[in-house]
Amino acid sequence: MAHELAVEAERYLDHLTVERGLSENTLEAYRRDLRRYVGFLERRDVCRLRDVDERTIRSFVASLSASTHGPEAAPYRATSVARTLSAVRSFHRFLLREGVTERDPAAGVAQPRLPRSLPRPLPVDDVRRLLEAPEESSPTGVRDRAILELLYGSGLRISELTGIDVDDLDLEEGSLRVLGKGGKEREVPLGSFAHEAVGAYLTRGRPALATAVSRGALFLNARGGRLSRQSCARLLGRYVRLAGIDRRVTLHTLRHSFATHLLEGGADVRVVQELLGHASVATTQIYTLVTARHLREVYEESHPRARRRVRV
Numbered sequence: 001m002a003h004e005l006a007v008e009a010e011r012y013l014d015h016l017t018v019e020r021g022l023s024e025n026t027l028e029a030y031r032r033d034l035r036r037y038v039g040f041l042e043r044r045d046v047c048r049l050r051d052v053d054e055r056t057i058r059s060f061v062a063s064l065s066a067s068t069h070g071p072e073a074a075p076y077r078a079t080s081v082a083r084t085l086s087a088v089r090s091f092h093r094f095l096l097r098e099g100v101t102e103r104d105p106a107a108g109v110a111q112p113r114l115p116r117s118l119p120r121p122l123p124v125d126d127v128r129r130l131l132e133a134p135e136e137s138s139p140t141g142v143r144d145r146a147i148l149e150l151l152y153g154s155g156l157r158i159s160e161l162t163g164i165d166v167d168d169l170d171l172e173e174g175s176l177r178v179l180g181k182g183g184k185e186r187e188v189p190l191g192s193f194a195h196e197a198v199g200a201y202l203t204r205g206r207p208a209l210a211t212a213v214s215r216g217a218l219f220l221n222a223r224g225g226r227l228s229r230q231s232c233a234r235l236l237g238r239y240v241r242l243a244g245i246d247r248r249v250t251l252h253t254l255r256h257s258f259a260t261h262l263l264e265g266g267a268d269v270r271v272v273q274e275l276l277g278h279a280s281v282a283t284t285q286i287y288t289l290v291t292a293r294h295l296r297e298v299y300e301e302s303h304p305r306a307r308r309r310v311r312v
Helices: 002-019 022-045 054-066 078-097 124-131 138-153 157-164 191-211 229-242 249-266 268-274 286-302
Strands: 175-179 187-189
Touching: 002 022, 002 078, 022 054, 054 078, 124 138, 124 249, 138 157, 138 175, 138 191, 138 229, 138 286, 157 175, 157 229, 187 268, 191 268, 229 249, 249 268, 249 286, 268 286
Parallel strands: none
Antiparallel strands: 175 187
């Protein structure tokens, strides 16, 4: 019965929570994808796990690709379809490992081909204007400057930044301990600007914001609680406008910029991989494509024999 599928899906989510220590946002994405999958099977009266075969999963992928979502009836992007299929494949591998099933019906289902989209880093001048945008005459202004300096200066994910506790900082050594994806801990250096901004925040910002509920959290909101990623996104948007940057900038854009500017400055890709906390160097290598494109653009704009001749 369909109940079996729902029960096993919940057991898999429990496994992800306990064994793999995934973030709440990642778990919620898995939960949505698996509910969508189980709902598809229920509508087609696929009642038992042993009745799921490769054709069933291919039909699910095709159905998802052809459907829409949201009030604007937007089609699912290829990246969303690929992510959902990845969750389904992980689910079936788990069932096979646990001995619940004797085969993996998703093993032969290929991921949809994704369009390659390269990260769009900010130019160095735009980064400078953005980091200088906070007015440091107030505790929140000092805090915001420290947040932006850390996001760019250490290449942090926003979940890593909001999870930092005061005890994770070592200002004497100029380093920071962060908890990355999958609960993996790494140490990242603090650049001189980030070091100065965080020091100023600890002296002039955090004490004014701290309350009894603050505990060890580094970055605090106006009520003294741990700052959320949504609050960080809002403050970033405000400073993007103040800096006069006329393009979409996300919290992850600063991480993209960190990696790209390091590689453009001559950093080894393996070092950048460690700083970003990427499990595979292949993930980091996409930034080398960005820098190669930038080099070609500069070459074509600057070299007298690079530009196409205009024939008359």
